[in-house]
Amino acid sequence: MKVGLVGLPGSGKSTVFGALTGLSVETGFGSRPDKENLGAVKVPDHRVDELARLYKPRKITYAEITFTDVGGGHADKLDRKVLSSMREVDALCQVLRAFPDPIGEMGDPVSELEELEAETILADLEIVERRIERLQKDRSDPRELELLRRLKTALEAETPLRDVDLAADELKKIAGYRFLTLKPVLLVVNVEETRAAEPVPPAVADAAKQRGLGVVVLSAQVEMDIAAMEPGEQGEFLASLGLSEPAKDRFIRAAFELLDLVTMLTAGPDECRAWPIPRGSTAPKAAGKIHSDLERGFIRAEVTRWEDLVREGSEAKCKERALLRVEGKDYVVADGDVVNVRFNV
Ligand SMILES: Nc1nc2c(ncn2[C@@H]2O[C@H](COP(=O)(O)OP(=O)(O)OP(=O)(O)O)[C@@H](O)[C@H]2O)c(=O)[nH]1
Ligand SMILES: [Mg+2]
Known part of the structure; x- marks a missing residue:
């Protein structure tokens, strides 16, 4: 299962990726726009920890999810290559910039959200239109044609496909298109260090609520610094920022929930383990x-x-x-x- 970190160039995707995976990656606005970073992350799970206290197993295994930082593309908008890498993932975490850029201009997370939404709607619409044209010509599948026309109407009204009421067999029929707006989305508001302990900015909270999307606040910079510290130093640093714990674990769990998996557990003296399985x-x-x-x-x-x-x-x-x-x-x-x-x- 793969979760894609997406967002506009410079929103902090690579920094979030580095903080989550502990891997060293190049950050900086527009750095290596063509490079995709890929890393597996353990999903923290207190149930596994408690079972392990009981069994004292030789091995403890947590569920894992793979995060990918697909890069921001070129210039100031998402390009085709980025959009097509986004099709490969099971869920999206959109990083929204809420800190000042190098020239001191503050980020506008809600407009970044709207921009990505508009781009993904357009990309899906293009696929739907091409397919409709094809089906009109060869008349091979009138039921699919009718379904795609419904999707087209929704997309033209700027409705992401995840908000369209689709039956299980309809979802199955269109699974192969890997529509971007059908993927579950978690919003990640990337704030300045000094605001790491603040709640979700109200405008972002409203926009998320309207769309039924989850949202977490973190400061990627802070999380990256914490990841590089000795455990002993972490507490003091977190306290100085008004935080009780790093946002990392909370964020990973939220990303895991997006994938619609449940956790089966196995426990014994050999191994205590979490197994992610489809609900x-x-x-x-x-x-x-x-x-x-x-x-x-x-x-x-x-x-x-x-x-x-x-x-x-x-x-x-x-x-x-x-x-x-x-x-x-x-x-x-x-x-x-x-x-x-x-x-x-
Ligand atoms: N102050 C502050 N700066 C941050 C934070 N997160 C990222 N940055 C900085 O913002 C710049 C861009 O961060 P990246 O993580 O490279 O952004 P990106 O989304 O990967 O960018 P592209 O790959 O170009 O799309 C870097 O200089 C980071 O150090 C943060 O939480 N606070
Ligand atoms: Mg990057």
Whole structure:
């Protein structure tokens, strides 16, 4: 699963990327506009930590998401190459500049949001129009033609496709086009160091609410500085800025939520681990993430809630109190289920 950091040139994408991944990247307005940065980030998860306290496993594994910083493109607008790299990702985090640029001009996050929205709507509209033309000529799929006409009307009215009411089979039909305005979006307001502890600026909060988008505030510069510090120094530095914790973990979790995944847990003396699985996965499908044999030879899943397991202190105790369920192949795995798969191949 891949999350794209997007935004206008100089909004702070590479700085955010560096802060998240701890990788050193080139920053600076317009630096290496053609270079794409790619890095995996662990998703902090206190449930895994608590299970690990119980089992003291040899290995602890968190879920991971890949962040990509696709670059800002050239000049002061998004170019085609950037838009097409944006199609490759599962969700978008748009970095909005709310700090002064090198010549001292303050950023305007709401207009950056509107600009990206307009560009992505146009890019999707172009695809829809081309496809409609094609389908009108060869008459191969009248149902798709009708659907695309509906999308065209929406896009012409400046409605992103994520706000269009689409049935599951319709979404499936258009999945191949990888429409930009269909992707989930999280807004990241990148503020000056001195304002790192302030709430979301009201204008951005309104714009986000109108669109039903999530929003986090952070100062990429601060997060980058924190990432480079010894743990001992971090507390004091955060306090001097009025922060209780780095924004990084909160941001990563919010990005993870965008992907519409749930977390299945496994726990034992070998490993405590978080497994990201698509929401709605049945037990055998989820088991298949662990190993294909577990899906093929699936017999049953023994399921405990992570909080029960942590409170009771062992699987045996959970069993005694009837907190361990035995589930079959139709069971839909819920977020926070600790699963033990019985299989036979
Ligand atoms: N004061 C301040 N400056 C920042 C912050 N985040 C980024 N900058 C600076 O803004 C400039 C642009 O940041 P980048 O991270 O390179 O921006 P970008 O979005 O990757 O830019 P392009 O790749 O050119 O599109 C750099 O000089 C950063 O040091 C911040 O939170 N506060
Ligand atoms: Mg950059």
